[in-house]
Structure formats: structure tokens, C-alpha cells
Amino acid sequence: MVDLPSPADRPDEPRVGTDEWVASHGERTARRTGVTGFIARVWDRLPPFGRLAVFVVPTAFLPFLMSEENLTRYALYTLFYALMGLGLNVVVGYAGLLDLGYIAFVGFGAYGYGILASPQFGNHFQAELAIPAVAIATAVLGLLVGLPSRRLVGDYLAIVTLFFGQAFVVFVNNANRIDFPHFGHVDLTGGANGLSDIYPPNFFGYEINSTRRYFYFVLAAFALVLTALYFANESRTGRAWRALREDPLAAETMTVPVNRLKLLAFAFGAGLAGFTGAIYGSFQTGAFPGDYDVGLLITIYAVVILGGTGSLAGVALGAIIINCAPELLRSEHNASLLFYGVILLTILGKVRPWRVLGVFLGGLVAFGFAVHAIADAAWPRLTAAHAHSTGFLKGPIEDWVLLPRHPVKIADYGYVILIAAILLVTRLDGWRRLVALVPTVYLGAFVWENLLITQTAGATRLILLGALLVALMNARPQGLLGTARVEIV
Amino acid sequence: MSAPARLLDLRGVGKSFGGLRVISNLDMHVDEAEIVSVIGPNGAGKTTLFNLVTGIFRPDEGDIVLDGRSIVGLEPHQITNRGVARTFQTLRLFLNMTVKENVMAAQYGRTRSTVVEAMLRLPRARREEREIARLAEEKLAFFGSRLMGYRWDQPAYSLSYANRRRLEIARAMATTPRILLLDEPAAGMNPAETHEITELIGKLRSEAGHTILVIEHDMHVVEGISDRVVALDHGEKIAEGTFDEVATNERVVEAYLGPRHTRKK
Numbered sequence: 001m002v003d004l005p006s007p008a009d010r011p012d013e014p015r016v017g018t019d020e021w022v023a024s025h026g027e028r029t030a031r032r033t034g035v036t037g038f039i040a041r042v043w044d045r046l047p048p049f050g051r052l053a054v055f056v057v058p059t060a061f062l063p064f065l066m067s068e069e070n071l072t073r074y075a076l077y078t079l080f081y082a083l084m085g086l087g088l089n090v091v092v093g094y095a096g097l098l099d100l101g102y103i104a105f106v107g108f109g110a111y112g113y114g115i116l117a118s119p120q121f122g123n124h125f126q127a128e129l130a131i132p133a134v135a136i137a138t139a140v141l142g143l144l145v146g147l148p149s150r151r152l153v154g155d156y157l158a159i160v161t162l163f164f165g166q167a168f169v170v171f172v173n174n175a176n177r178i179d180f181p182h183f184g185h186v187d188l189t190g191g192a193n194g195l196s197d198i199y200p201p202n203f204f205g206y207e208i209n210s211t212r213r214y215f216y217f218v219l220a221a222f223a224l225v226l227t228a229l230y231f232a233n234e235s236r237t238g239r240a241w242r243a244l245r246e247d248p249l250a251a252e253t254m255t256v257p258v259n260r261l262k263l264l265a266f267a268f269g270a271g272l273a274g275f276t277g278a279i280y281g282s283f284q285t286g287a288f289p290g291d292y293d294v295g296l297l298i299t300i301y302a303v304v305i306l307g308g309t310g311s312l313a314g315v316a317l318g319a320i321i322i323n324c325a326p327e328l329l330r331s332e333h334n335a336s337l338l339f340y341g342v343i344l345l346t347i348l349g350k351v352r353p354w355r356v357l358g359v360f361l362g363g364l365v366a367f368g369f370a371v372h373a374i375a376d377a378a379w380p381r382l383t384a385a386h387a388h389s390t391g392f393l394k395g396p397i398e399d400w401v402l403l404p405r406h407p408v409k410i411a412d413y414g415y416v417i418l419i420a421a422i423l424l425v426t427r428l429d430g431w432r433r434l435v436a437l438v439p440t441v442y443l444g445a446f447v448w449e450n451l452l453i454t455q456t457a458g459a460t461r462l463i464l465l466g467a468l469l470v471a472l473m474n475a476r477p478q479g480l481l482g483t484a485r486v487e488i489v
Numbered sequence: 490m491s492a493p494a495r496l497l498d499l500r501g502v503g504k505s506f507g508g509l510r511v512i513s514n515l516d517m518h519v520d521e522a523e524i525v526s527v528i529g530p531n532g533a534g535k536t537t538l539f540n541l542v543t544g545i546f547r548p549d550e551g552d553i554v555l556d557g558r559s560i561v562g563l564e565p566h567q568i569t570n571r572g573v574a575r576t577f578q579t580l581r582l583f584l585n586m587t588v589k590e591n592v593m594a595a596q597y598g599r600t601r602s603t604v605v606e607a608m609l610r611l612p613r614a615r616r617e618e619r620e621i622a623r624l625a626e627e628k629l630a631f632f633g634s635r636l637m638g639y640r641w642d643q644p645a646y647s648l649s650y651a652n653r654r655r656l657e658i659a660r661a662m663a664t665t666p667r668i669l670l671l672d673e674p675a676a677g678m679n680p681a682e683t684h685e686i687t688e689l690i691g692k693l694r695s696e697a698g699h700t701i702l703v704i705e706h707d708m709h710v711v712e713g714i715s716d717r718v719v720a721l722d723h724g725e726k727i728a729e730g731t732f733d734e735v736a737t738n739e740r741v742v743e744a745y746l747g748p749r750h751t752r753k754k
Contacts, residue, residue, distance in 0.1 A: 237607060242594070246583040247583060253545070254661075257564065
């Protein structure tokens, strides 16, 4: 792992790529201190199987700690997202192809498995046959889609694959009345109603029919795919993929058949998508056209990009955050913790030196109590309501934040003023910014307690998620476990 | 004395971009174990010549023959597999891969195991992987201590400029070429590094046994390494011979300095 290119607000550090920067590179990587540095060093020293165990071993105990419903919501969907992300990571992360039709391959896998094991055609193949067959068929489909697009690079490939993805959705929506010359009408996909009652996978007679069994099955599949991809990445093929992502012309002149390898990456990713789709379809006991549309595509891209394109562990971490964060934020208490936690951490991380930080925090607390005391004395209605937050947050908030009895209108005004205040703060510098930040943070808490917290199931959740992603993007533009990419001529 | 074997032979090669004739009717050859320099002012067509030989461009006319077989029309990776490797004037390393991986990636065409074999860790994949690593280390060791040890696992972008040039040569060597095409290996180097490159090119022939075709602007380097020098101007060969013959050739002086300097004589 490598340090970030020096951010613009630290002009004293040499720019990436200059001679001083090159000379100090080794020293800089050795210098990683603090908790993150320690974790990074331990992580670097772990053997590959150790890294895998870090994810898999704790995860294996989850069924004993969670209800079945939570196991599905948190663990199983995370694993599915991670599996889908691993396939996309081959295409996007290793080979650098912008494939926007990826989810159609997942959908093809789900429908394919449904056709082989559901009442639709009365088939019930064993999973040990059906799942590999579906994966291979999807890889072949990927090959067929990739063949005409192999000359297309960059943006054009994105358009063509996006078109394919949309065409797939339209096709499965309408493939319930195909006319064949001799067979007559064939209902292939169930049309808008989809395929339902897909049978659970049955391995040599052992049926995966409970949530817990599904969980261990998908966890095993995840560990298997992760291991295989690790070896693939370290092989001649993996190196060739990464080389052509870096510089296709140089790769071509260094004996790498670029077109063939792009096609291979495309088909390989599609095969993995089909494999995941088959399991996903059987878990959902159905395949429906709307499931495999752009929404899921964006989610999986978010998993890969957030985790760090090209990093296997990053995909796992990205899946955990993308799946669990929105679920956790449904609760008002969790949302509050995140809201106040992020603000506090940002202040702790950004305000320097320590003396200024102490004065700032003291000023913030005093400001709140002062406003609260004045309001309490002058207009008691402004502090009459109770806090939404529960637990340890409830007491301090009721003494600190203004909670009017009829908050709707005043909170709306506060929201508008808050946005203006945030814009103002970003325009100020130095001590002026810090002074302006005190009432802004207080106003933020006011708007949060009176307006946003009442809508945690809806808009607020998305606002918070967006803010979280923006914060992570600023902290690590290359993704959480990604490596900073450097391009210098 | 029997004539030495012709390794690379260009016969009447021509190339135009639109109406611009970049190379016209070029005949030249490189013999086995020879070091040939190509010189000429900017825009003379030297890099285009390399792009034609390595298959990045296809000649409009003429034939390019490597060891008796025409290589016109082959894909660049096939030509490299036949034994023509090159470096680039503007460095084109795989910057975000490690130093060792750069050299390992260039051995793709030399090896055969599939991605499925690699995922299952089958014997052939493991054996080839060991061979790839060993050859990469051997090629990097050719450059003394500069690309050794802890540098193996550092990303290529962390290397200094001169070391990047060395790594590009190591990467080209890893394709086990019969002829090495070096495009301005001394460009951007200081005098000490330039001197070192001159010795290195000599070693590439004497120790590694490569035949070398080199584009170079630095006349000290050209003088120090060349068996034969070919001078190009406006895509045409204007002189060929030993360094002294070419350096005193009237047309070469004219091409570099303009006609005024030749008239004085």
C-alpha cells in the first residue's frame, strides 16, 4: 500500500513523482505510524490465507449471534454483494474495462438456474450440475457480447454494454410469448411475473433449505472465489490484465495479446456473475426482471469503487459498508450516533493544534448551553419538546439543543439557513472559519433533532449515506483498500 | 569470409500518413550480433521505423524480414514472440505494478498455463510461475544493484528516471528477444548516466548476446557503441557506414546543420 499523493492543502510536501518525492518514498512507507499505520503493517505482513481468515472466521460465527432475519439482511446480502463485486472487479479492476452490462449476466445466471430448477419447465437438476452449467453458459454469453465489442475501448464499450444490459431487461420482460415454428408458444422467462418457486440447490441430495445453510454455502462460495481470484491475479494472466490496464500499447509490444485478454476478462467476469446469479436466484426463490436493472448495477459498482478498484479485500469491505450502512441507519439511534460521530471525528481530525481544538470544543459546548439557557428563560416553548434520540444521547441533547414544541416550520427555516451557513463556512479561512463553525454545528444539531431524525427511514438515510460516501471519498479517493494510482510520463 | 547472417532486413519499406511520406523506399539490415545506430534530425522517421518493425504500423510498401521470414502483417505481440523487443522513447512502463511484475508481465508470450490452471494451482502453472520469477530476477540482476533487493516489490513509479530506463530495457530483455530495439536510451540522462548506458549497451551484446538496433541523438554514445551507423532524413537513408564515414558525410552534415555549412568547404 502506498501513501496518497500529497493533498493540495499540504504544499510543504513534495509533489508525487518529483525527484525529492521519489527519494523519500521508502522512508515514507516505513513512517506509517499510529493505529492505521499499525493495522496496515500487520495487514501487509499477513500471508494470503491469513487475510482470508480475517474475514471468514469471525463471519462463520454470525449465525450464533444473530436472528435469522438479521442474518439474511446483514450477512447474506453482504456476501452476495461481495460475490457480485468480485466478478466485476476482474473486468473493471484488473482489465480496466468499463462494463455497464454486468448485472445482466447476474440476471442471466438467475434465470438460467430458474429454467433448470423450477416448475416453469418442470426441470429439477442437481445443483452440482446446474450451477457450473449456468456459469459456463454465462461465460459463453459474455464471450459473444464481448466479441463484437472487443475493438471498442473506454466510453464506447460502456455504451454498448449498457445497451446490452437494458436489452436483457426488455427481453426477459417479454420472453413469455416466443413463437417457435414447431413448438408453438414458449414461455421462457415468465414475462413481467418472472420465474417463481425456484427450487433450493440440492448437492448430491443435501438440500440448502434454511437460512443458516444458505449462509454457510454462500460463505464457502465466497472464500473459494476469493482464493481462486487471488491466484488468478498472481498468475501470468492476472499480470497481463493489469499490464493492459496500465498501458495497452506497451502490453501488446511485450507479448501480451491485448484483444484476446480483454475478451477473456470479459467472459471470466460474466462467468462469475452467472455463478453468483444462479445462487442468488435460488436464494430469492425467483427471478424477476426488475431485480437485474440499473439499480443493482450501481450498487455493485459502489461496492467495488468504495472498497478500492482492483483490491479483493476492498470488495469485501465495500460490500459490508454498502449493504450494512443503509440497514443500520434505519434506526434513529444509530443514525444519531453516525451523525454526531462523523461531526466529532471530523472536528477532531481537522482542527489543529490541540489548544485550538480544546477552545473550539469548549466554545461549542458553552455556546449550546448559553443559547439553551437564554431560550429557556425567554421563550420556554422553544425547549419544551423531548428528544427523539434514546439512550445516553437523550439527556445531553435535551439540555443542549433547542427542541420547540411545534418544530415543523422553524426547523424548515433552520434547514435553509444551515445550508447557507455551510456555504459561508467553506468560503472563510483561519479563525473566522472556526468562529463561524460553532453556530453552524449547533444549527446542524438543531435541524437534525427537529427535522431530519423524524425521517430516518426515508430521505435522511440517503442524505447521511451520501454524506458518508463524500467523506470517505475525500479521505481515500482510491477506495478504502485501493492503491493510489500514479500516472507520470 | 562468409557474409554474416542477416537477422533483420528491410526491403524498400515505405510509409505515409495521409499525404505525408514518413519513410520512403528504405533498405537497411542488421546482421547477427551487430550494433547498428540510426541517427537523423527530429522528424526524420526514426521512431516510425521502430513502429514499423514492431508491427504497431503496417508498411504501405516493401517487406520486413526477420531471420528469413516476413513479419509484415503480424500483430505486435506476435512479432515480439518472434524475437523483436523494444523500449520506448517516452517511457511506457506499467507504473502501478511492481518492478519485478513489470519484468514478469513481459514473459506472457513465453509461457502457456491458463488462468484455470493458475486458480487451481496445477503443477504446470506453479512450475511456470517459478521460472518466470527466476528469469525476472536474472534480468534485473543484469543491472547490478540498481534494480535489486527491496526495489523488486516497489511500484515502478517510485523509481528514478534513469532506473525507469533500465527497467524498460530489463522488461524488453525478459521477452528473450533476438534483436533489441532501443529508442533513445540516453535521452534525459546526465553525463555520468550516459556513460553508463554506453557501457551497458556494449554489455548487452557481449554478455547477454543481443543484437541491437538503437536510435540515439547523443553522438558520443553513437560513436562509442556502433558497428555501423545509418543516417535518415525526411524518411530516406542519406548515409550508411562506420561512424567516421557517416559523421563526415556531406549530406549528413547538411541535414543536421543546413546547407550553408557545407557550401563553405
